[in-house]
Amino acid sequence: MGFGKVVLVFFLAVVGLGVLAGGCLYRGYNRAVGLDENVRSSWAEVDNQLQRRFDLVDNLVATVKGFTDQEKDVFLGVANARKAYFQADSTAEKARAAGGFEAALSRLLVLRETYPELKSNESFLKLQDSVEGTENRLAVARKRYNDSVQLLNTYTRRIVGRLCASLAGVEKAEYFEIPEAARATPKVDFAPTSDES
Numbered sequence: 001m002g003f004g005k006v007v008l009v010f011f012l013a014v015v016g017l018g019v020l021a022g023g024c025l026y027r028g029y030n031r032a033v034g035l036d037e038n039v040r041s042s043w044a045e046v047d048n049q050l051q052r053r054f055d056l057v058d059n060l061v062a063t064v065k066g067f068t069d070q071e072k073d074v075f076l077g078v079a080n081a082r083k084a085y086f087q088a089d090s091t092a093e094k095a096r097a098a099g100g101f102e103a104a105l106s107r108l109l110v111l112r113e114t115y116p117e118l119k120s121n122e123s124f125l126k127l128q129d130s131v132e133g134t135e136n137r138l139a140v141a142r143k144r145y146n147d148s149v150q151l152l153n154t155y156t157r158r159i160v161g162r163l164c165a166s167l168a169g170v171e172k173a174e175y176f177e178i179p180e181a182a183r184a185t186p187k188v189d190f191a192p193t194s195d196e197s
Contacts, residue, residue, distance in 0.1 A: 028164030035152040036170040042145035043091055046176060049138040050098050054082050056134060057105060060127045064111055074111065077104040095176040102178065105131070142176050149173040 061078055081101035088094040109131075112124070153172050155161040165171070 024160065025164060025167070028160050029168050032152075032155065032161065032165040032168040032170045035148070035155055036168070036173075039145070039148045039152050039173045042141070042148040045141040046138065046145050047094070049134060049141050050085065050094075050101075053105075053131065053134045053138060054085070054101070056127060056131050057082070057101075057108070060124070060131060061108065063121065063124045063127060064108065064115075074104070074107050078108055080104075091176075092174040095174065098176075099178050146175050149175050 057078060061075055065075065078101070081097065081104040085094055085097035085101060088097050109128070112128070152170070156165040156170065156172050
């Protein structure tokens with residue numbers, strides 16, 4: 001084999017490897033973008049269900065307020081948690097604020113045990129059913145979001161995935177986790193304070 005043929009074979013091998021590497025990068029880049037868009041789309045569904053929940057809870061609060069005015073702390077907690085969600089800038093901040101809202105919502109729903117007339121109020125019962133349905137849809141949306149985050153984060157931790165993700169400007173995403181405070185059983189104290197006695 002002559003020198004020219006060796007150079008040609010070497011050149012073709014380098015070109016072949018370059019095409020192969022370029023194809024891998026192209027596919028990897030597109031996969032990173034697709035995974036990132038899937039995370040964004042999944043978060044949009046979570047956000048949509050959270051918005052629905054906030055709207056329903058506003059109506060629920062108004063219904064409960066009609067029966068009792070002394071639980072101002074519960075109502076204030078719901079209002080502050082809702083405000084924190086809408087002031088949040090990032091997905092992670094919104095997820096934390098949503099967890100705080102869940103804790104406030106559970107305290108609100110505990111009121112039905114203290115006020116038996118709430119249990120028989122048709123508006124309250126319908127709103128409570130709507131909130132429970134929304135909670136179920138939210139749980140499904142949260143799972144889909146976290147599954148999307150897992151796929152993206154797994155990809156970005158791999159060698160080629162890390163390179164492709166950085167080329168595409170795609171970063172790791174944060175899971176939507178419920179804070180421990182929101183998991184705790186709410187405690188509502190209805191004992192009169194020294195101001196009320």
